Amino acid sequence: MSDTKYVAIVDDHTLFRKGLASLIAVFPDYKVMFDASTGKDFIAQLNPKKLPDIVLMDISMPEMDGFATTEWLKNNYPDVKVLALSTMDAETAIIKMIKCGAKGYVLKDADLSELKLAFSELIRVGFYYNDIVSRKVMQSLTQLVDDKSELSAFMNLNENELTFIKLACSEKTYQQIAKEMFKSEKTIDGYRADIFQKLNISSRVGLAMFAIKHGIVKV
Amino acid sequence: MSDTKYVAIVDDHTLFRKGLASLIAVFPDYKVMFDASTGKDFIAQLNPKKLPDIVLMDISMPEMDGFATTEWLKNNYPDVKVLALSTMDAETAIIKMIKCGAKGYVLKDADLSELKLAFSELIRVGFYYNDIVSRKVMQSLTQLVDDKSELSAFMNLNENELTFIKLACSEKTYQQIAKEMFKSEKTIDGYRADIFQKLNISSRVGLAMFAIKHGIVKV
DNA sequence: TTAAAAAACAGGAATTATCCTATTTCATAA
DNA sequence: TTATGAAATAGGATAATTCCTGTTTTTTAA
Secondary structure, X not given: OOOOEEEEEEOOOHHHHHHHHHHHOOOOOEEEEEEEOOHHXXXXXXXXXXXOOEEXXXXXXXXXXXXXXXXXXXXXXXXXXXXXXXXXXXXXXXXXXXXXXXXXXXXXXXXXXXXXXXXXXXXHHOOEEOHHHHHHHHHXXXXXXXXXXXXXXXXXXOHHHHHHHHHHOOOOOHHHHXXXXXXXXXXXXXXXHHHHHHHOOOOHHHHHHHHHHOOOOOO | OOOOEEEEEEOOOHHHHHHHHHHHOOOOOXXXXXXXXXXXXXXXXXXXXXXXXXXEEEOOOOOOOHHHHHHHHHHHOOOOEEEXXXXXXXXXXXXXXXXXXXXXXXXXXXXXXXXXXXXXXXXXXXXXXOHHHHHHHHHHHHHHHHHHHHHHHXXXXXXXXXXXXXXXXXXXOHHHHHHHOOXXXXXXXXXXXXXXXXXXXXXXXXXXXXXXXXXXXOO
């Protein structure tokens, strides 16, 4: 009994996406339903009457990233299994993807047989965790014991706070930032205080360092 | 007269590499000779008796990156045309690749027809430059002129100033920094003022951003 | 040795950032 | 409707930063 399973691919790099589709095309029992360049595009193409079994999901994308899309799927179609695609250098991103509901992850430098294995494990037992990556993630998790609050706090930052942080990583004064966000200076000061407490920091420079370290702002 | 052209692929992401190979396999007139995960691997597989016409080269790789490998090719087999693969957010990397001898570049989110066009242009006229990317690169080139003064200012920082900058990228107050450097607070303030003027910045956060951007401090 | 330049240091003012403790507004679940 | 909690807003105090305009000390070069 080998009924065909359906796969969707979400990645903003066309060459990668199409290449992957071309590879999966030769898998027996698997068929690429469609591919999308962003989470938004993916949701637009999704047909509730005929859902994919597996979604190969990249993390960084314009419009709607892998985190948001995975979370959306968890809330709307929890039976669709998300397999996160990532690179080794994005450990915290992997952790975040799992929290968002990804059922497994494969590295972009995995080989074809591993992808196949990941597929069949996803179908068979519902999840797939590569040993090497798991160990890496565990390592960074235990390594982050001190940073644990930092990490979970990072997850708990809301939109306003993230916007504020980005603006704070500049030479703008809080007064200017308040204007730019259409909020009072006191509200901005409240954001600052909340963030300082959440992230356990005590100065704007510390905030800037944190933001860069965690990719909230790019240098 | 359509004689077959040979292509090699160098990229450390196996899925991307194999996917790309699978895509190119359907191009008429092009054939993937081999693929490699690093520059070192590529050179090891290279047969001087039968060189590829085109090398699709990623930039970031372990062991030997795209820059070094492209330069090596320029010095050893200048007739082999390197087509750089990159993402939009790596402008300076693209410029560096061109300086290393790449004959063209395509973005990873290009589509198949553009890749095909790049191939044929490489064969026909010897180079390929995508308009959008070209414009981006030109932009960042002119921007580099502005950064030049910034850069030379960076060179003119003395030991004390560099020490101060490193300490300033923290939650320490200037008072604490003064103690740590065995200088008076006023001397520290003088360092700060000089640095602000030299680097044309106006706040400690700006200084921290500069320091990270230029590798004075690591995140 | 001496003049010039560079480095260290200072007083004081203005601005910004930080840190308290409240109150008001608003959506939303009971 | 009302209770509840989160988000926004405030006043006011203190600390830190930024920005002036100087003087003193040390180094360097003629």
